[in-house]
Amino acid sequence: MVVSRFAPSPTGYLHLGNARTAIFAYLFARHHRGKFILRIEDTDRERSTKEFEEMLLEDLKWLGLEWDEFYRQSERFDIYREYAQKLLDNGHAYPCFCTVEELEKEREEAEKKGIPYRYSGKCRLLSKEEVEAFKREGKPFTIRFKVPDGRVVVFEDLIKGAISIKVDDFGDFVIVRSDGSPTYNFVVVIDDALMGVTHVIRGEDHIPNTPKQILIYEALGFQVPKFAHLPVILGEDRSKLSKRHGAVSVRNYREEGYFPEALFNYLCLLGWSPPNTEREIFSKEELIELFRLEDVNSSPAVFSKEKLRWLNGVYIREVLSLDRLVEEFMPFLEREGLSAEKDYVRKVLEKTRDSFETLKEGVERLKVFFVEEVSYSQEAISLLENENSRRVLELFLHKLQERDNLSGQVVKELAKEIQKELNLKAKDVWHTLRASLTGELEGVGVDIICDVMPKEKVIKRIVRALGRF
Ligand code: GLU
Numbered sequence: 160m161v162v163s164r165f166a167p168s169p170t171g172y173l174h175l176g177n178a179r180t181a182i183f184a185y186l187f188a189r190h191h192r193g194k195f196i197l198r199i200e201d202t203d204r205e206r207s208t209k210e211f212e213e214m215l216l217e218d219l220k221w222l223g224l225e226w227d228e229f230y231r232q233s234e235r236f237d238i239y240r241e242y243a244q245k246l247l248d249n250g251h252a253y254p255c256f257c258t259v260e261e262l263e264k265e266r267e268e269a270e271k272k273g274i275p276y277r278y279s280g281k282c283r284l285l286s287k288e289e290v291e292a293f294k295r296e297g298k299p300f301t302i303r304f305k306v307p308d309g310r311v312v313v314f315e316d317l318i319k320g321a322i323s324i325k326v327d328d329f330g331d332f333v334i335v336r337s338d339g340s341p342t343y344n345f346v347v348v349i350d351d352a353l354m355g356v357t358h359v360i361r362g363e364d365h366i367p368n369t370p371k372q373i374l375i376y377e378a379l380g381f382q383v384p385k386f387a388h389l390p391v392i393l394g395e396d397r398s399k400l401s402k403r404h405g406a407v408s409v410r411n412y413r414e415e416g417y418f419p420e421a422l423f424n425y426l427c428l429l430g431w432s433p434p435n436t437e438r439e440i441f442s443k444e445e446l447i448e449l450f451r452l453e454d455v456n457s458s459p460a461v462f463s464k465e466k467l468r469w470l471n472g473v474y475i476r477e478v479l480s481l482d483r484l485v486e487e488f489m490p491f492l493e494r495e496g497l498s499a500e501k502d503y504v505r506k507v508l509e510k511t512r513d514s515f516e517t518l519k520e521g522v523e524r525l526k527v528f529f530v531e532e533v534s535y536s537q538e539a540i541s542l543l544e545n546e547n548s549r550r551v552l553e554l555f556l557h558k559l560q561e562r563d564n565l566s567g568q569v570v571k572e573l574a575k576e577i578q579k580e581l582n583l584k585a586k587d588v589w590h591t592l593r594a595s596l597t598g599e600l601e602g603v604g605v606d607i608i609c610d611v612m613p614k615e616k617v618i619k620r621i622v623r624a625l626g627r628f
Contacts, residue, residue: 160191160192160193160194160355160357161187161188161191161192161193161194161357161358162188162193162194162195162196162354162355162356162357162358163184163185163187163188163193163194163195163196163356163357163358163359163360164184164195164196164197164198164351164354164356164359165177165180165181165184165185165195165196165197165198165219165224165226166198166199166200166347166350166361167181167199167200167215168199168200168201168203168206168207169199169200169201169207169208169209169211169212169215170203170206170207170208170211171211171408172211172214172215172218172408172409172410172411173214173215173218173219173408173409173410174407174408174409175392175400175407175408175409175412175426175462176362176391176392176400176407177362178218178219178222178409178422178426179389179392179426179427179429179430180360180361180362180389181219181222181224182222182224182423182426182427183360183389183427183431183450183452183455184358184360184361185224185226186427186446186447186450187358187360187387187450187452189447190447190448190450190451193357194227194228194355195224195225195226195227196226196227196228196229196230196354196356197216197219197226197228197229197230198229198230198231198232198350198354199212199215199229199230199231199232199233200232200343200346200347201231201232201233202232202233202340202341202342202343202346204233204340207233212231214410218409218410218413221409221413221419222409222419222422222423223419223420223423223443228354230350230354232346232350235346235350236339236340236341238349238353239335239341239345239346239349240339240341242345242349242379243302243334243335243341243345245379246302246304246334246375246378246379247302249378250305251304251305251375251378251379252302252303252304252305252334252378253282253283253285253302253303253305253331254282254285254290254293254294254300254301254302254303255278255281255282255300255301255302255303255331255333256282256285256293256298256299256300257278257281257282262278265278265279275328276330277328277329277330278303278330278331278332279330280330280331282303283305283331299337300337301333301335301336301337302333302334302335303331303332303333303334304331304332304333304334304345304371304374304375304378305331306326306327306329306330306331306332306371306374307326307374308327309327310325310326310327310374311323311324311325311326312324312326312369312370312373312374314369314370314373314383314386315385316366316386316387316388317358317385317386317387317452317453318387318388318389318390318452318455318457319363319366319388319457320457322366322369324367324369324370326370326371326374329370329371332344332371334375343368344368344371344372344375345375347368347372348372348375348376348379348381349379351384352376352379352381352382356384357384357385358384358385358386358387358452359384359385359386359387360387360389360452361387361388361389362388362389362391363388363389363390363391364391365388366388369386369388387452387455389430389455390430390455390456390457390458390459390460391459392429392430392459392460392461392462393459393460393461393462394461394462395461395462395463397461400462404462405464406464409422412467414519415517415518415519416487416491416517416518416519416520416521416522417467417471417517417518418471418474418475418479418487420442420443420474420478420479421467421470421471421473421474421478422467422471423443423446424439424440424441424446424470424474425466425467425470425471427441427446427450429460429462430455430456430459430460431450431454431455431456432454432456433449433451433454434454439470440470440473440474440478468516468517469516471516471517472515472516475512475515475516475521476512476513481505481508481509481512482505484508484512485501485504485505485508487518488504488508488518488521488522489501489504491518491519491521491522492504492522492529494522495522495526497522497526497529497530498529499528499529503528503611506611507525507528507611508521508525510607510610510611511524511525511603511607514603524602524603525603527596527597527598527599527602527603527608528603528608528611528612532620532623533596533597533598533620534598535594535598535627536598536599536600538594538599538600539594539595539597539598539599539600542590542591542594542600543591543594543595543624543627545591547581547583547587547591548591548594548595549625550581551577551581551583551587551588551591551592552591552592552595552621552624552625553625554577554580554581555573555577555592555621556618556621556622556625558573558576558577559573559614559617559618564614565609565614565617566609566610567604567606567607567609567610568606569609570592570605570606570609571606574588574589574592574605589605592605593605594624595620595621595623595624595625596608596617596620596621
C-alpha cells in the first residue's frame, strides 16, 4: 500500500509552499487509495509551539486535507532513544565528547586553510575504556553517525531524476544532541520507516539531507522509501517566495476571503498540470483522480497572486453554490460590524456574485446594501448639490409613489421618463440616483439595488439625500 506523509514543524503559520507539499502528498496517497499521515515535527522545543500546531491543524482541515494517522515527534522520544542505542550497538554511531570550544577550533582551522569544515572524526577513535571513563566523569556527549568513507549515495528522485551525492564532505553528523534530543535527519528516518512510508514527498530544500537519511536507513536495515522532491515556489521576481512578496501563509488568504477550494485548486497548478488539457478548474475529486507525480514539473513554479485572485473569482461566480457563498459571506459581513438576514444576503449575492473576487472585497463593494445610511464621497456631494439633481430626486420620489413595487425594470422605466420630462442626459439621471443610493458615482448598479433593497429603504435614502442638499 502507498503511504505518504506531511511532516510540518510547528514553528510558524502554514506557508503556501508547505501547503502545496501537503496537498501533493495527500493527492498522491488518495489517488493510490493509500494512507496519508500527518506528523508534527516538534523536536525543536525552542521554536515549536502548541499554538502554531493548533493553527497548522486548523489550516490543513480548512484546506480540506484529512489525514488517516497522526503523530507528534515529541511523544516518541523513547523510540528514538531505542534506535540510537541500536546504532551505537551495531557500530554505526559513537558518542562524541568534543566540547563546543574544541569543535569551534576545528572549524577555525578549516577556515584558515580555506577548506570546507567537517568534523574530524576524532571521537571515532576512542577506546571502550576511554568512553566509559568520560561517562563516569559525567562529561556531556552527543551521538554521531559514522559516515562511511568514500561513499557516493545515489538515488532516483521521482521528480528530479537520478541524484548522486558524495557523502565524504558531510563528516560524521550528530543524531542525538548533548541534551538527549534527537536531530531531524535521524528521527525522520525512524518515523518514516516505522510508519511504513513508501513515498517521501517534500520540498527540494531537503535534497542535501536525503543521502544522510539513506545511510541511516541502510545502517538500520530498513527499506529505503522512494523520494519525490518538489521544486521551490518563486515570487514574480524569481526569488524564493517569502514574506517579502506579501501574504504567504494560508491563514492570510483565509482572512482575505479566499475559498479553500480555490486555494487548493490554485496550489495544485503550481508546478503540476494534467497532460493534454488547458483546463484549470478542478474539484478535489478530479484532482485525486488525475494527480500523478510524473506530471509534476521539475523546474520552479512562479506564484501569482493575481491568478489566485482570478481563480477565487471564478469559484465565487461559477463554481460554488449560492448557499455556500452566503454561509461564508456572513462572518465577513459581521466582522465589518454589519448584519443582515440570510435571505436578504442571498438575494444580494445572487445578483452581485460576479462583481468581486474575494469575500473581503465583496463586503467592501456591497456595503451599500447593508449599511443604515451611506456616506457620500466628495464627488457625490458635489453632484447632489446640483439643482438638476434635486429635481431628479423629487420627481423620482413622486413617481415612485404611483408604483406598488420597485425593481430594476421599474427604475429603468422611471429613469427614462425623468430624463425626458426634465430634458436631461441618461447619464445625469443615473449618476444622481446612484450618488443618493450608494454615496458614490461608481459601483453597484442602481437597477440591482432596486431589485434587491426594500422600497422603503430606497425611499429613505432618496429623502435623506434631498434633505442634505
Ligand atoms: N519538518 C520538515 C520540514 O518542515 C519535514 C521534512 C520532511 O518532510 O522530511 O521541512
